[in-house]
Amino acid sequence: MPYIILLAIVIFLVIYLKMEVSKNYTKMKVWISRYRKQVIAALGVIGLICFTKFTIILIVVCVITYFYRKLMREKRVEEWEKRNVDPVEYRVLDKNIEKIAELIGVNDKNKSDYKFYASNMPYGRANAFLNYFQRDLMNEEIYYFSAIPSENENEVREYGLAITGSGIFIASQANSTKGKTKQLLFSGFNSAEYDSNTDSLLVENIVRCGSGIEKTKVKGNELTVPLTYVVKAMSMLEQNDIPCALFTNNVIYSDVQKNINEAENHLKQELNMEHMKQNMGNVGTIAGASERQKIYSEMGNDMNMRQGHGYGAEYGNKTVDRILGKKVEGVQEKENGHHKLNGADKIVNGQKVQTKYCKSAADTYRVGFKDSSHDYFGQLREVPRDQYDEIRRMLQKDIDDGKMNGIKPGTPAENFLKKGYFSYL
Numbered sequence: 001m002p003y004i005i006l007l008a009i010v011i012f013l014v015i016y017l018k019m020e021v022s023k024n025y026t027k028m029k030v031w032i033s034r035y036r037k038q039v040i041a042a043l044g045v046i047g048l049i050c051f052t053k054f055t056i057i058l059i060v061v062c063v064i065t066y067f068y069r070k071l072m073r074e075k076r077v078e079e080w081e082k083r084n085v086d087p088v089e090y091r092v093l094d095k096n097i098e099k100i101a102e103l104i105g106v107n108d109k110n111k112s113d114y115k116f117y118a119s120n121m122p123y124g125r126a127n128a129f130l131n132y133f134q135r136d137l138m139n140e141e142i143y144y145f146s147a148i149p150s151e152n153e154n155e156v157r158e159y160g161l162a163i164t165g166s167g168i169f170i171a172s173q174a175n176s177t178k179g180k181t182k183q184l185l186f187s188g189f190n191s192a193e194y195d196s197n198t199d200s201l202l203v204e205n206i207v208r209c210g211s212g213i214e215k216t217k218v219k220g221n222e223l224t225v226p227l228t229y230v231v232k233a234m235s236m237l238e239q240n241d242i243p244c245a246l247f248t249n250n251v252i253y254s255d256v257q258k259n260i261n262e263a264e265n266h267l268k269q270e271l272n273m274e275h276m277k278q279n280m281g282n283v284g285t286i287a288g289a290s291e292r293q294k295i296y297s298e299m300g301n302d303m304n305m306r307q308g309h310g311y312g313a314e315y316g317n318k319t320v321d322r323i324l325g326k327k328v329e330g331v332q333e334k335e336n337g338h339h340k341l342n343g344a345d346k347i348v349n350g351q352k353v354q355t356k357y358c359k360s361a362a363d364t365y366r367v368g369f370k371d372s373s374h375d376y377f378g379q380l381r382e383v384p385r386d387q388y389d390e391i392r393r394m395l396q397k398d399i400d401d402g403k404m405n406g407i408k409p410g411t412p413a414e415n416f417l418k419k420g421y422f423s424y425l
Contacts, residue, residue, distance in 0.1 A: 073212030073410070080188070080206050080247055088245040090253045093165070094141075096240055097186075100233040101144035101163045108146050110160070110224040116145045129162055132181055133169050139419055140164040146224060148172075150179075161223050168230065172222035182216055184230070187246035189238060192231045201227040203234065206247060208400075209410050249393040253386070344379050353418055354379040361387035365394050369404070377406075382418040392417055 047055030101117065108115055116122060126145045127137045141164060148160040151173055159171040159179060167185035188206035190213070195202070199220035207214045220227050237243055245251055344352035356368040361384075368381040368391075383391050396413040398404050407416075 069211040073208070073210065076206050076212035077208055080244055083241075083244050083248075085241045085244045085248070085250060087250045087252050088240070088242055090251060092240065093242060093245075093251055096237060096242060097143050097163065097165060100236060103229060103233050103236070104161070104163060104168075104225050105144050105146075107229045108161075108225045110146045110148065114147045114149075114160070116147070118143060121145060122147075125158060126162060129158055129160065129171065130164070130169065132157075132171055133183055135164070135166070135169075138421060140166060148224070161225065168233070170218065170223050174219070174221045180222070182218055182222070184216060184218070184234065186234075186237055186243055189234055189243035192234045194227050194231050199227065201230060208396075208412070249389055249396075251389070253389065345382075352379040353382050355382045355420070357384055357420070361390035361394070365391045369395060369398075380418040381416060382420050385420050385422055388417065388419040 044055065044059065047058065105115060105117060116126070121142060122145070123137060123142075125147060126142050129145065129147070130136055130140060130142075142162060143165075144161075144163040146161045147158045150157055150159060159173055161171075162169045166187070167183055170182045170184070171179060172182075173179045184203050185205055190204045190206050192204070193202045194200075201218045201220075203216045203218070205214045205216070206212060218227065218230070223230075345355045346353050354368070356364050358364040358367060364383050364387055368383065392413045395404075395416065399407050399411055399413060400409050402409050
């Protein structure tokens with residue numbers, strides 16, 4: 001009888017998780033990753049009390065499976081990291097993704113009025129689409145967007161396909177009443193096999209979690225582009241070693257730094273107090289009078305109290321977060337009326353953020369993660385936009401090497417970083 005009860009509970013949990021995962025795959029993965037130890041421990045205790053023999057066998061099987069998956073992951077990741085791949089310049093990456101967007105766009109059977117390239121991109125709609133993948137246009141460069149209105153008249157969202165610098169993102173209502181999202185990432189792309197009999201595509205990626213490999217299956221009726229062109233598009237990147245370069249963070253961005261610096265120098269010249277007051281006074285959708293006064297006050301404090309570099313970017317990051325509609329508490333975190341020791345610089349949508357802007361990526365990384373005199377536990381480190389990739393690479397290495405206390409090796413470094421909207425000023 002106890003085994004029947006246990007089996008019923010397992011079946012219920014499987015069905016429930018399947019429903020929840022289909023709704024929001026990314027959030028569920030994060031939740032499972034965050035609380036898996038507690039769940040496993042609780043089930044283990046219950047099992048040892050009620051089903052001792054069965055639980056012992058299950059624990060042995062799980063331990064063997066865990067170490068086997070870990071071994072396979074390390075082997076696959078090591079093989080990719082040892083590949084003799086030359087660094088890829090950003091302009092080469094950009095050019096290749098543009099070719100992919102053109103190939104997909106030309107062969108997309110969607111209505112022309114719903115197909116968008118960079119020249120006519122509806123950024124608001126595209127950003128809303130990417131939000132379903134826990135992504136946004138502040139951190140993604142979009143090349144192509146093919147929108148499909150929802151079949152449900154009461155649902156205010158669009159499905160379809162988007163191509164960004166990270167991959168191909170697909171949202172479809174086919175084969176699902178609630179819609180499904182799938183992503184074909186460029187980083188770690190290993191293979192793509194098309195089955196003409198079932199009109200389906202199986203894409204395989206090398207990843208730094210699980211067994212080191214992730215498979216994504218896409219059916220032909222889930223998008224308006226023939227799958228054969230998707231295979232061709234992914235293969236175009238593989239020919240230039242781009243998947244491996246992205247996987248190992250071996251992309252060079254120095255060829256675009258000059259343009260970035262020129263744009264930001266221009267921004268610095270324009271961003272003075274009176275100019276900002278005038279602009280914000282004319283844009284009523286940003287905030288009401290009291291909110292604008294609060295922003296002016298915070299900017300004045302930043303300008304008067306801070307020494308050296310970085311204050312402009314810190315203020316700018318707060319302002320852009322507000323313009324994007326995020327709830328921002330921009331005053332330094334306080335405790336009993338005083339500045340809290342190691343307190344967050346701001347709180348964005350409930351997430352504490354510590355802003356760190358230094359001259360070099362190494363210095364920013366040191367003060368944000370290696371300075372033992374400060375404890376920023378539970379806070380995202382917001383870093384200069386141009387230093388983000390290098391800092392992420394350094395943090396990922398330390399995490400994988402077990403040098404970050406309380407962080408499990410293999411945990412994505414992105415979980416602890418926030419890319420600033422500006423580079424070092």
